Amino acid sequence: xxxxxxxxxxxxxxxxxxxxxxxxxxxxxxxxxxxxxxxxxxxxxxxxxxxxxxxxxxxxxxxxxxxxxxxxxxxxxxxxxxxxxxxxxxxxxxxxxxxxxxxxxxxxxxxxxxxxxxxxxxxxxxxxxxxxxxxxxxxxxxxxxxxxxxxxxxxxxxxxxxxxxxxxxxxxxxxxxxxxxxxxxxxxxxxxxxxxxxxxxxxxxxxxxxxxxxxxxxxxxxxxxxxxxxxxxxxxxxxxxxxxxxxxxxxxxxxxxxxxxxxxxxxxxxxxxxxxxxxxxxxxxxxxxxxxxxxxxxxxxxxxxxxxxxxxxxxxxxxxxxxxxxxxxxxxxxxxxxxxxxxxxxxxxxxxxxxxxxxxxxxxxxxxxxxxxxxxxxxxxxxxxxxxxxxxxxxxxxxxxxxxxxxxxxxx
Amino acid sequence: xxxxxxxxxxxxxxxxxxxxxxxxxxxxxxxxxxxxxxxxxxxxxxxxxxxxxxxxxxxxxxxxxxxxxxxxxxxxxxxxxxxxxxxxxxxxxxxxxxxxxxxxxxxxxxxxxxxxxxxxxxxxxxxxxxxxxxxxxxxxxxxxxxxxxxxxxxxxxxxxxxxxxxxxxxxxxxxxxxxxxxxxxxxxxxxxxxxxxxxxxxxxxxxxxxxxxxxxxxxxxxxxxxxxxxxxxxxxxxxxxxxxxxxxxxxxxxxxxxxxxxxxxxxxxxxxxxxxxxxxxxxxxxxxxxxxxxxxxxxxxxxxxxxxxxxxxxxxxxxxxxxxxxxxxxxxxxxxxxxxxxxxxxxxxxxxxxxxxxxxxxxxxxxxxxxxxxxxxxxxxxxxxxxxxxxxxxxxxxxxxxxxxxxxxxxxxxxxxxxxxxxxxxxxxxxxxxxxxxxxxxxxxxxxxxxxxxxxxxxxxxxxxxxxxxxxxxxxxxxxxxxxxxxxxxxxxxxxxxxxxxxxxxxxxxxxxxxxxxxxxxxxxxxxxxxxxx
Numbered sequence: 001x002x003x004x005x006x007x008x009x010x011x012x013x014x015x016x017x018x019x020x021x022x023x024x025x026x027x028x029x030x031x032x033x034x035x036x037x038x039x040x041x042x043x044x045x046x047x048x049x050x051x052x053x054x055x056x057x058x059x060x061x062x063x064x065x066x067x068x069x070x071x072x073x074x075x076x077x078x079x080x081x082x083x084x085x086x087x088x089x090x091x092x093x094x095x096x097x098x099x100x101x102x103x104x105x106x107x108x109x110x111x112x113x114x115x116x117x118x119x120x121x122x123x124x125x126x127x128x129x130x131x132x133x134x135x136x137x138x139x140x141x142x143x144x145x146x147x148x149x150x151x152x153x154x155x156x157x158x159x160x161x162x163x164x165x166x167x168x169x170x171x172x173x174x175x176x177x178x179x180x181x182x183x184x185x186x187x188x189x190x191x192x193x194x195x196x197x198x199x200x201x202x203x204x205x206x207x208x209x210x211x212x213x214x215x216x217x218x219x220x221x222x223x224x225x226x227x228x229x230x231x232x233x234x235x236x237x238x239x240x241x242x243x244x245x246x247x248x249x250x251x252x253x254x255x256x257x258x259x260x261x262x263x264x265x266x267x268x269x270x271x272x273x274x275x276x277x278x279x280x281x282x283x284x285x286x287x288x289x290x291x292x293x294x295x296x297x298x299x300x301x302x303x304x305x306x307x308x309x310x311x312x313x314x315x316x317x318x319x320x321x322x323x324x325x326x327x328x329x330x331x332x333x334x335x336x337x338x339x340x341x342x343x344x345x346x347x348x349x350x351x352x353x354x355x356x357x358x359x360x361x362x363x364x365x366x367x368x369x370x371x372x373x374x375x376x377x378x379x380x381x382x383x384x385x386x387x388x389x390x391x392x393x394x395x396x397x398x399x400x401x402x403x404x405x406x407x408x409x410x411x412x
Numbered sequence: 413x414x415x416x417x418x419x420x421x422x423x424x425x426x427x428x429x430x431x432x433x434x435x436x437x438x439x440x441x442x443x444x445x446x447x448x449x450x451x452x453x454x455x456x457x458x459x460x461x462x463x464x465x466x467x468x469x470x471x472x473x474x475x476x477x478x479x480x481x482x483x484x485x486x487x488x489x490x491x492x493x494x495x496x497x498x499x500x501x502x503x504x505x506x507x508x509x510x511x512x513x514x515x516x517x518x519x520x521x522x523x524x525x526x527x528x529x530x531x532x533x534x535x536x537x538x539x540x541x542x543x544x545x546x547x548x549x550x551x552x553x554x555x556x557x558x559x560x561x562x563x564x565x566x567x568x569x570x571x572x573x574x575x576x577x578x579x580x581x582x583x584x585x586x587x588x589x590x591x592x593x594x595x596x597x598x599x600x601x602x603x604x605x606x607x608x609x610x611x612x613x614x615x616x617x618x619x620x621x622x623x624x625x626x627x628x629x630x631x632x633x634x635x636x637x638x639x640x641x642x643x644x645x646x647x648x649x650x651x652x653x654x655x656x657x658x659x660x661x662x663x664x665x666x667x668x669x670x671x672x673x674x675x676x677x678x679x680x681x682x683x684x685x686x687x688x689x690x691x692x693x694x695x696x697x698x699x700x701x702x703x704x705x706x707x708x709x710x711x712x713x714x715x716x717x718x719x720x721x722x723x724x725x726x727x728x729x730x731x732x733x734x735x736x737x738x739x740x741x742x743x744x745x746x747x748x749x750x751x752x753x754x755x756x757x758x759x760x761x762x763x764x765x766x767x768x769x770x771x772x773x774x775x776x777x778x779x780x781x782x783x784x785x786x787x788x789x790x791x792x793x794x795x796x797x798x799x800x801x802x803x804x805x806x807x808x809x810x811x812x813x814x815x816x817x818x819x820x821x822x823x824x825x826x827x828x829x830x831x832x833x834x835x836x837x838x839x840x841x842x843x844x845x846x847x848x849x850x851x852x853x854x855x856x857x858x859x860x861x862x863x864x865x866x867x868x869x870x871x872x873x874x875x876x877x878x879x880x881x882x883x884x885x886x887x888x889x890x891x892x893x894x895x896x897x898x899x900x901x902x903x904x905x906x907x908x909x910x911x912x913x914x915x916x917x918x919x920x921x922x923x924x925x926x927x928x929x930x931x932x933x934x935x936x937x938x939x940x941x942x943x944x945x946x
Contacts, residue, residue, distance in 0.1 A: 099756075
C-alpha cells in the first residue's frame with residue numbers, strides 16, 4: 001500500500017515538473033481560460049501529492065494489526081466495519097452526486113412533485129437495521145473474547161501517577177517484592193528542540209515493563225491521583241486507571257519485542273509525557289531476569305538503613321530529584337507559582353530537617369504534592385531531601401540519613 | 413391570550429426600536445435579541461478559533477515551540493468550552509429567536525423579558541470564564557469534559573469561577589428553552605397544527621426539551637464539584653468513599669443529549685435549505701419528525717459509550733454498544749430523505765445550498781466514524797485518540813457550524829433586506845470546505861496510528877499529519893474572518909432583496925417584507941398548506 005503510494009507520487013511529481021508548453025503557445029481569451037483551468041488542475045495535483053506525501057511518510061495509515069490474537073481480531077473487526085461504511089458511503093454519495101449533476105436547473109431539470117413513499121421509507125429503515133445486526137454479531141464475539149479473564153499465569157499491578165507508571169509483580173512467594181517506577185527518559189533538550197530528536201522521541205522510559213511470551217499476563221490497573229489510561233496499541237488493550245478502582249486487562253503475546261504506548265486520559269500538565277514501554281522476553285530469558293531482579297532487590301532492601309556520605313546523598317538525590325520532583329518543581333528548583341512552589345530559598349528547605357522529611361513522606365493532602373513515602377525507599381527519601389537542602393543555592397548544612405527516615409516513619 | 417398580544421401591539425406600534433445602546437440593553441424584541449445572540453456567538457467563535465490556532469501552531473511540529481504544556485491544556489479546555497457553550501449553542505438560540513416567531517406566524521417570543529435576561533447573562537458568564545485565563549494558576553485545564561478528580565482536588569484555584577460560569581450558562585439555556593417551548597406551543601397561527609410546523613421549529617421544540625432535561629444534570633455535576641472542592645464532601649473522591657467514575661456517568665448523561673442539542677437544529681435548517689434550492693417539497697416530512705424524536709430519545713440511553721474504557725461489566729458494554737448503533741437508523745433516514753428531496757428536483761447551488769450539501773456529505777462521514785466508535789472492541793483502540801477528535805469535529809464543524817453559516821446566508825436577505833455578494837459567498841464556501849477537510853481528515857489517520865488526544869507534543873511518526881492539519885486550520889480560521897467581511901459588506905452595500913428572496917423558499921417568514929418588520933405578524937397569518945409544507 002505504502003509503496004504504491006510512493007509510485008503514484010513519483011508520477012504526479014513528473015507531471016508537475018514537465019510543463020505543457022503546447023498549451024502556453026495559444027493566446028486567445030478562450031485559451032487563457034484553459035490555461036487557468038490547467039493551473040488550477042496543477043494546484044490540485046500539488047495539494048493531492050502533499051497529502052500523499054503525508055500518507056507515504058507515515059508508518060501506518062491504518063490501525064495496527066498488533067501482535068496478539070485479540071489485537072488481530074480487533075483489526076479484522078475494524079476492517080469489516082470500515083469497509084461496510086465505505087460501501088454505504090460510495091452508494092449514498094454516488095446517488096447524491098448523480099442527482100447534483102443531473103437534476104440541476106441549469107440543465108433544464110424540472111422539479112418533480114413526489115414528497116413521500118411509505119415503502120421507500122420503510123425500506124431505508126429496515127435495511128440499515130439489518131446491516132447493523134450483521135455488524136453487531138462479530139462485535140459481540142470479539143468483546144466476549146476480550147472479557148475472558150481468569151486463568152492467568154501471572155499478575156502485574158499497574159498504577160498511574162502524575163506523570164509516571166508504577167509496575168508491581170504480584171508474587172506472593174516473594175512478598176510482591178519487585179516493584180518499580182517507569183518514567184519517560186526523553187531528555188528535555190529534545191523536547192525543547194535543543195538537540196536532535198531520537199527515534200523513540202517521547203516513547204522511551206528508564207525501566208521497561210518486562211513480561212514473558214506465551215503466558216497469560218493479567219494487569220490490574222489503578223491510579224494514585226487522577227485518572228490515567230494504560231494503552232499498548234499492539235496488544236489491542238486499553239483501560240482507564242481510576243483512583244480507588246481496580247480494572248482488569250489481560251494479554252498473551254507471542255512475539256518477543258519492545259512495544260510502546262502512551263497515556264490516553266488527560267491527567268494534567270505532563271499527560272503527553274508518560275509513555276508505556278513493554279518488553280516481551282522469551283519465557284526462559286524472562287524467568288532468569290525475574291529471579292535476578294528479585295534477589296538483587298532483596299539484597300538492596302537489607303542495606304537500606306546504612307549511613308551515606310554527603311557526596312553519596314547528593315549524587316543519589318540528584319537522580320531522584322530529576323525523576324520525581326523536577327516535572328513540577330523544575331530542574332532549577334524555582335517551581336511554577338502558585339501551584340508548584342519553589343524549593344530554592346524556600347522556608348521548608350531552609351527550616352527544620354524533620355519537617356521537610358515529613359512533608360516529602362506524607363505529601364500535602366488536597367494538592368498535587370504526593371506522599372512520596374509510598375513511592376520511594378528510605379535511602380532515596382533521605383537523599384532527595386538532603387539534595388534539596390543543599391542544591392539551588394540552599395545551604396541547610398545538616399545531614400539527612402536513611403535511618404532518620406525510618407525513625408520518623410516508625411514514630412508516626 | 414390573543415387579546416393580550418393585541419394590546420401589546422397597540423402600545424408598541426407607535427415606537428419602533430429605541431435609539432442607541434439602550435435599544436440593545438433593554439430590548440425585548442425577538443429580532444434584536446436574535447441579532448445579539450448571533451453577534452455574541454460569532455465573537456466567541458473567533459475567540460475559540462484563536463485558541464484552536466494556538467493549539468495547531470504548537471502541534472505544527474514535534475517538540476515544544478510556543479507554549480508550555482500547562483498552558484496548552486488551558487487552550488484545549490477553553491477552546492472546547494467556548495465553542496460548545498459560547499459559539500454553537502448561542503448561535504442556534506439566536507436563529508431560534510429570529511426565526512421561530514416568523515415561522516409560526518407570531519408577533520414575538522412568548523416571554524420577551526426573560527428573553528432579554530437569558531441573553532444578557534451570557535456575556536457575564538463568558539467574561540468570568542475567560543478572565544480565569546489571566547488569573548494566578550491559570551484557567552480550566554482539565555478538558556471540556558472536566559473529569560474529576562483532575563477538575564476538583566487537582567484543579568487550579570480558578571475552578572470556582574468556572575463552576576459559577578457554567579451555572580450561569582445553564583440558567584441562560586433553560587430560560588431560552590422555556591421561552592422557545594412556550595412560543596411554539598402557544599403562539600402558532602391558527603391552522604398550524606403540530607404536523608404542519610416547519611422542520612426548524614420541530615427540531616428546536618425537541619432540542620428545547622432536551623436542554624430542560626439535561627442542563628440541571630450539568631448544574632448538579634458542577635455543584636457536587638463545588639462541594640468537593642470547598643466543603644470537604646467526597647462525591648468524586650475515592651479516598652472519602654466517593655467515585656470518580658460517577659462523575660463521568662453524570663457528565664455524559666448531560667453530555668450526550670448535549671451533543672444532539674448541537675445537531676438537531678442543524679437538521680432543521682438543512683431541511684429548509686435543500687427543498688428551497690431543489691424547488692421541491694421536503695421528502696418524508698413525517699418520518700423526519702419521528703426521526704428527530706427517536707434520536708432525542710436514544711440520546712438519553714447511550715451516554716456510557718463515551719466511557720467504554722472506564723471498566724464496565726460485559727452486559728453494560730453490550731447494552732451501550734447496541735443502543736448507540738441504533739442511532740444510525742433514524743440518522744440514516746434523515747440523510748436518505750434529504751437525498752430523496754434533491755432527487756429529481758431542479759437544483760441551483762447558491763451559497764446556502766453549497767453549505768447544506770457539504771453538511772449532508774461531511775456530517776454523514778462523521779456519522780460513519782461515529783458508528784465505528786460505537787463498536788466497543790474497536791473503540792478500545794480509537795478511544796481518546798485523534799480518531800475521536802476527527803469524528804466529533806466532522807459532526808460539529810461541517811455539521812453544526814456549516815448549518816449555522818448556511819442559515820445566515822439563507823435568511824440574511826430576510827433579516828436585513830439586503831443580498832450578500834454571491835461570488836464572495838461561494839469563495840467563502842470553497843475556502844471553508846477545503847480548510848475543514850485538510851484540517852480534520854488527516855486526524856483520522858493520526859488517530860488510527862495511535863496519537864492520543866490532548867497532548868502538547870507527539871512522537872515523530874505523527875509529524876506529517878499534524879503539519880497538514882495545522883495548515884488546514886489556518887486556512888479555515890482565516891476564511892471565517894473572510895466570512896465576517898462578506899457579511900459586513902452585505903449589510904453596508906448589499907443589493908435590495910425581494911420579499912421571497914429565493915425562488916423556491918417556502919414558509920411564513922417569506923410572506924413578510926424584507927427586511928422583516930420589527931414586530932413580525934401583528935395579525936395571525938392564514939396558514940396555507942402549500943406555503944408551510946412547501
